[in-house]
Amino acid sequence: MAIYTNLYLLIFLPAVLILYQLVPRKARWGVLLAASYALYITFSKYLVLLLMATAAFTWRIGLWMDRIGEECVRKQAECTDKKQKKAVKEDFQKKRVWVLRLGVLVLLGILFYVNYYNFVAGNINILIGRFAKLPIVKVMFPMGISFYTLEAVGYLADVYWERYPAEKHLGKVALFLSFFPQIMEGPIARFPDTSEALFAGEPLNMANINEGFLRIIWGLFKKMIISDRISYLTDYIYGNYKEYHGSFIILAAIAYTVQLYLEFSGSIDIVIGSGKLFGVTIPENFNQPFSAQSAAEFWRRWHMSLGNWFRNYVFYPVTVSAPVKNWNKTARKKYGKYWAMVGTSAMALFPVWLATGVWHGAGWKYLFYGMYYFVILFFGEAIKPFKEKNYERLGISFDAKPMKIIRILKTWVIIFTGELFFRADSLSIGFRMFFSIFGNFHISSIWKYMPDVVSAGDLWAIVIGSIIVWIVGFLKEQGLDIRGKILGARTPAKWCVYYLIIFSILLFGAYGTGYQPVDLIYAGF
Amino acid sequence: MDELLEILQDIDDSVDYETETALIDNHILDSFGIITLISEIEETFDVEVDAAEMTPENFNSAAAMWKMIQRLQEN
Numbered sequence: 001m002a003i004y005t006n007l008y009l010l011i012f013l014p015a016v017l018i019l020y021q022l023v024p025r026k027a028r029w030g031v032l033l034a035a036s037y038a039l040y041i042t043f044s045k046y047l048v049l050l051l052m053a054t055a056a057f058t059w060r061i062g063l064w065m066d067r068i069g070e071e072c073v074r075k076q077a078e079c080t081d082k083k084q085k086k087a088v089k090e091d092f093q094k095k096r097v098w099v100l101r102l103g104v105l106v107l108l109g110i111l112f113y114v115n116y117y118n119f120v121a122g123n124i125n126i127l128i129g130r131f132a133k134l135p136i137v138k139v140m141f142p143m144g145i146s147f148y149t150l151e152a153v154g155y156l157a158d159v160y161w162e163r164y165p166a167e168k169h170l171g172k173v174a175l176f177l178s179f180f181p182q183i184m185e186g187p188i189a190r191f192p193d194t195s196e197a198l199f200a201g202e203p204l205n206m207a208n209i210n211e212g213f214l215r216i217i218w219g220l221f222k223k224m225i226i227s228d229r230i231s232y233l234t235d236y237i238y239g240n241y242k243e244y245h246g247s248f249i250i251l252a253a254i255a256y257t258v259q260l261y262l263e264f265s266g267s268i269d270i271v272i273g274s275g276k277l278f279g280v281t282i283p284e285n286f287n288q289p290f291s292a293q294s295a296a297e298f299w300r301r302w303h304m305s306l307g308n309w310f311r312n313y314v315f316y317p318v319t320v321s322a323p324v325k326n327w328n329k330t331a332r333k334k335y336g337k338y339w340a341m342v343g344t345s346a347m348a349l350f351p352v353w354l355a356t357g358v359w360h361g362a363g364w365k366y367l368f369y370g371m372y373y374f375v376i377l378f379f380g381e382a383i384k385p386f387k388e389k390n391y392e393r394l395g396i397s398f399d400a401k402p403m404k405i406i407r408i409l410k411t412w413v414i415i416f417t418g419e420l421f422f423r424a425d426s427l428s429i430g431f432r433m434f435f436s437i438f439g440n441f442h443i444s445s446i447w448k449y450m451p452d453v454v455s456a457g458d459l460w461a462i463v464i465g466s467i468i469v470w471i472v473g474f475l476k477e478q479g480l481d482i483r484g485k486i487l488g489a490r491t492p493a494k495w496c497v498y499y500l501i502i503f504s505i506l507l508f509g510a511y512g513t514g515y516q517p518v519d520l521i522y523a524g525f
Numbered sequence: 526m527d528e529l530l531e532i533l534q535d536i537d538d539s540v541d542y543e544t545e546t547a548l549i550d551n552h553i554l555d556s557f558g559i560i561t562l563i564s565e566i567e568e569t570f571d572v573e574v575d576a577a578e579m580t581p582e583n584f585n586s587a588a589a590m591w592k593m594i595q596r597l598q599e600n
Contacts, residue, residue, distance in 0.1 A: 161577035300552055311556060316579035319560055328564050337561070344560050381557050 001042040003181060003270050004223055009216070012039065016180075017277060021204050028201030029175055032278065036180040043143040043184075050142050054107065055174035058152040061103035062159045062166030062173070068096050069162070100160040104153055111149045114139055119362030144183040146359060150309050151177055155191045157313050164192060172199050181274035185267050187285040187305035194280055202279040210487055210494070212276035217501045218483070219269025224509035226465035227263035229458045230255050232510075236453045238423060241433050246441035248449050249433050253420035258466060260419060261289065264303070288473045293407035295376045295414050306359070310352045319348045342382050349378050365427040372418055461508045526591050532565040533587060542587040549581040559584065566590070572597035 001007050016035040020028050040048045072092035079085045121134035155173070159166045167173050176195045237244055237252040244252070265286040275282040285305050292298035299307050318324055324347050331340035357370020391398050417434070424430030450459070472482050486497050533542045536558045540548070548554045554562065562584075563574050572594060583593045 163577070163580065296555065297552075312579070315556055316559075317576040319556075320563060320574055320576050320579060325564075325567070328560075329568075332564065332568075340564070341557065341561055344564075345557055348556075348560065384557075 001039055003184060003267060003274065004220065008039075009220075013274060013277070017204060020278060025201040025203070029171060029199045032179065032198060033171060033175045036175065036178040036183065039180040040143065040178060040183060044140070047140060047142040050110070050145075051148065051178055052174065054110070054148065054152060055177050056170060057106065058103065058155060058177065059167065059170045059173040061099060061156055063168070064099050065096050065156070065159050066166040068092055068099065096160060100156055103156045107149050107152050107156075111145055114142060114145055116358070116362045144185075147186045147188055148177045148183065150188050150306075150313075150359075151190075154188070154309060154313055157317075158191065167191070167195070169199075175199065179275070179280070181271040182282060185264065185271065187268060187271070187283050188309050189283055189305065193283050194275070197278075197280040200279070204277070205279070207487075208276050208279050211483075212273040214483060214486060214498065215269050215273030215276060217498065217505065219266040219271075219273060220505050220509070221465070221501050222262040222266030222269065222469060224505050226462055226469065227259045227266060228510035229454075229462050230259035230262075232458070233454045234259055234423065238425065238433075241424075241429060241436075244445075244449065245436040245439050247437075247443050247446050249420070249437045250416070251446055252433075253416040253423075256423045257416050257419040260423075261286075261302075262466075262469065288477050290412065290415075291408065291473070291477050292411050293404060294380060294411055295373060296380060298411055298415060299373070299377075306356070310356060314352050314355055315348050318351055319344065324348065338385065345381050346378055349374055353377070360422075363426070365421055365424060365430055368427050368430070369418060369422050372421065376414060458510075461510075465508070526587070528569055529566070529587055529591055529594065532562065532569065535565075536561055546586040548586060549584050554584065562590075566594060570594050570598065 001012060003009075012035075016031065019035075020031045023031055037048050037052070040051060044051075069092070072089060075088045075092070076085045079088060118136050118139065121136055125133050125136075155176070158164060172195055173191075175198050176189070176191055179194065179198060182189065234252055234256045237248065238256070241249070241252075268285045272282045272284070283305055285303060287301040287304065289298055289302035292301050324344060327347070328340050328344045331343050335343075353370040353374035354367070355370070356373070357366045357368070360366045360369065388398070396403060420434060421427065421430035424433055454462070475482055486494055489497075530542055533540070536554070540553055542548075545553065559579075566572065567574060574593075574597065578593060578597070583589055
């Protein structure tokens with residue numbers, strides 16, 4: 001039962017809301033947890049046991065680390081001098097780090113087995129298959145494992161760093177990891193983001209219901225009117241890539257990027273809206289990514305919760321790890337500050353982008369996707385001082401509007417190229433499509449081939465829908481929050497907008513005869 | 526504190542560090558600025574900044590950084 005289906009929106013969600021309101025406040029978290037597991041069973045059946053076991057394991061490891069910490073405090077109280085206290089602390093930290101390692105290893109081990117075992121085994125078999133073969137196993141995919149595993153690892157790391165104490169209530173950890181709107185596509189939250197609100201059992205109220213409802217229908221608008229229609233176009237071109245080249249491949253890359261954005265951000269709107277109905281504020285995942293003026297800025301605006309996770313739990317720990325710091329110190333003396341920064345950046349960025357690529361799935365194209373951004377971001381940073389000097393030398397203002405537009409367009413090219421490989425069926429097909437752009441390039445082929453892949457009606461719906469989404473995003477970027485304005489309007493005006501969006505979805509949504517329900521892309525990761 | 530402000534000015538001199546309180550939250554200091562900042566802080570103040578300290582609360586303002594440095598020097 002995906003979160004955009006009628007079953008979820010018209011039956012499951014209202015039923016959970018009614019049940020939530022009917023039970024006593026103290027038991028409301030139980031309704032949310034039961035609903036989360038019920039929804040999970042509809043996707044992954046008995047693998048709900050893995051989700052439950054992950055919660056119990058994460059909870060236990062957190063408590064274990066805290067118990068060692070408490071023992072450390074008791075031992076320190078018996079010490080007479082500062083030096084002794086420090087030695088005791090170091091001793092206990094060693095124990096805690098082993099518990100953390102155990103927790104992270106088990107969690108990531110399961111993720112690795114489910115997502116990557118067959119990919120790795122297949123490639124090893126290609127290399128050494130003549131001598132020995134690793135078995136290829138049939139693995140059932142537990143929905144949302146890439147999302148809830150990162151949440152669990154983040155929780156354990158934060159407990160280890162004493163950013164907050166381990167949660168004593170198993171139900172709270174279990175609900176944090178499995179809250180039903182988030183389980184399919186995230187966003188990846190940190191424990192303090194949602195746990196208190198999930199457990200508080202706040203009664204339903206009109207302000208939250210209005211806000212949540214508007215967010216949900218806005219998400220449906222993006223997904224059903226625009227993204228689902230574009231999916232037919234992109235599926236067709238990517239499925240028949242050999243027949244197309246030049247400008248039509250560029251169109252496919254742009255169309256897929258728009259489809260992915262509207263589908264992913266649309267479903268995140270439904271997720272955030274669903275959470276809001278219960279008074280739970282789920283972190284945002286997008287912030288007008290196409291306004292970014294660099295690839296680095298794009299990743300601060302696109303799938304923000306994933307970027308934040310990698311920054312907090314990979315980039316920073318690697319940056320301040322002993323080997324990187326030692327190298328940095330030596331390099332600063334030997335090669336100067338600039339080269340030390342360049343080297344440290346490479347060392348800290350590489351694991352982030354390798355992991356980002358791998359996180360998206362098992363396949364060379366995902367590894368390539370990660371490395372593509374590693375190279376762009378690394379060189380972007382390395383040439384920054386020279387770029388700034390160049391601006392000064394040429395007497396061009398960095399903030400001049402034409403320069404901003406050029407930077408935005410340059411970022412679009414980077415994004416579209418990346419998504420071309422991301423969507424291609426394999427890395428070799430991605431390259432084939434990429435190189436075919438430069439052969440037989442005629443803008444006119446867009447008009448020639450367009451009727452093959454999309455009807456005039458669909459095209460109009462896509463164009464007008466995209467313009468509406470773009471205007472809303474553009475105004476938000478200028479500081480005008482349309483959603484806030486609608487929610488602040490009088491009831492009749494508010495309902496006019498609600499009806500307008502609902503009727504648009506009913507009239508122009510891609511469903512019914514001739515349309516197939518389109519699965520969520522990120523739910524497959 | 527003056528030494529810290531000097532380090533920050535070296536990284537980006539377009540920011541008023543005495544008043545800015547969202548250096549991380551508003552991405553004024555990017556990840557690479559942080560790399561340089563950590564090296565400079567460790568070298569200048571003879572402290573060890575470890576992963577546990579890498580939170581926005583510790584780096585959102587010059588005052589918060591200074592507080593962290595003093596705490597690390599005491600330990």
